Amino acid sequence: MSNPLGRVRRSGRGRVRLEIALLSGPATIVFLAFVVFPVVLAAYYGFYRWHGYGAPTDWVGLNNYRLILTDPAFRQVLRHSFMIMVLSLVIQGPLAIALALLLNQKVRGRSVIRVLIFVPYVISEVVVGTGWSLMLQSNGALNDLLRHSGLGFLQADWLSDPKLAIWTLLAIISWKYIGFAVILMLAGLQSIPDELFEAAQIDGASYWQIQRRITLPLLGPTIRIWAFLSIIGSLQLFDLVYIIWGPYVSGTAGTSTMAIYMVAQGRNAANYGYGSAIAVVMFLITLIVALIYQRFVLRRDLRGAVTEGRT
């Protein structure tokens, strides 16, 4: 940053340091105290059996971690979390790209469309969960609708059938978050210069060739950032499952996630040592996934746009 000469002479280094401290101090302190410190604290409490009162005294070493990693329930929630992570990408990604390509054309009422597809994203998980669980009850609106439209044979126990429940959850997740994905993709499409399409067209490229050779590669950075946000969101999924199924039913319905396991085993059982250890495990899993993703996927965004187009 260029420092205007006149100013340096007048204010001096001490004053600049003071400004930096005053301006960045409050945010840094709050961030360290409530984001970084709890993670450090969790690493400490994770070595104890501790019920949340007084100082922890019952040192159990790595026992909490051994229990987590050998608990079949944890392996189950881990499987669910990763299944939700992968399937969210597979279901929402192509659908969002296709919808964005379609909606990127000159259609009347674009701004209204943008607002309406964003509505599910703006509504809170609690409201979404409450609404959907009422609609999906076995005597709820969806089954009623199927019955009256002659599709009665499709009626099902959407929430409690263990074979179906995780797919119901994925459908609700897709419903809630796909608007966000489409808006991101649309924003990405807008930033591709028109000249590229014109040039390709003059060169005689067909519509599909243009999409495949120009649009998709140039949309790459947007897709990869969306995928990153989606992955992080999936790994921490909690609200929807907790509202619709609750901590115990989600276990039998096959929809429990890592965060549900943490809340049920930690807070609800008042085992804060064990809960902290689960938090550390979740933290590490998220960190590893994020680092792998950044190392192998996001890194390509740092290279030039030329190498980008050839992928």
Next chain:
Amino acid sequence: MSATAGAGYWVRRGVDPDAPLEPAGRPHGRQRQKWTQPFVYFVALLFIGVCVAPVLYVVAGGFRTNAQITTSPAALPHPWVTGNYAGVLRSTTFWGEFANSVIVALASTVGIVVLGLMVSFVLARYDFRLKGAMYSLFAAGLMFPLVIAITPLYIVVKDLGLVDNLLGVIVPQIAFGLPMTVIILVPFLRAIPNEIEEAAAIDGASRLGFFFRMVLPLSVPGVVTVSILAFIGSWNNYVLPLYVLNSQADFTLPLGVQAFSSQYSTDTAKVLAFTSLAMLPALVFFSIFERRIVGGLTGAVKG
């Protein structure tokens, strides 16, 4: 067009968010319009229907009686009854929770914007040794959403004596809101040309004077985006209030919706009415500032 690729693009998008979003008709689109147009409208309508119908069902359900809902769960209100909504609007529980949600959301938003703007200004326009590390620290915060940290975070809040205190929700929300704010605001503040800062210095303004007289007014669009995201995030937050607020008097609306729906689990119509009223403020807030959010997200992707 090439100028739009840089950070300056973001400022323009922020100032006039709608302009670049309406393209002057893509050539490849125009040619294909003849037969694609009806298809596009059909898919768009279908998509909108899928997105909005469940929400409308919840709102309409609040205008029905329980008898109507039991006999025909998927039908429209017939006749429309307003008793459920009137009942909720008369209840002190709803308004108490509404007030708590407003206090928490406003305080969190102000905190996030003030602290975020200050630290973003430093990261964007000062030179010092730890700058890179500091930026990475805040950016890394994006990887760790509140849910993952909730167990140890609750212990910290409890040790500070902030359980059953709205501050116990507000302060952690500010902390967890900072990463997104920094990511959005830093490229924004960096895009303010150096010439403006130099001109201000020549005119005798200190860097802080420059901050208050030039940076604040110029960063209004970015600040609006950040504020909306912060407000809606706070309005919808569930897991932190679930841990921190235990007595009904302190509940925010998400906790209220859940408590209400388990307390009146047989009175479906009333639950639907309560739920609709709880989501209304976030929806209104969003539809007023919709352009800013869409513009801001574009900035976040590029930044």
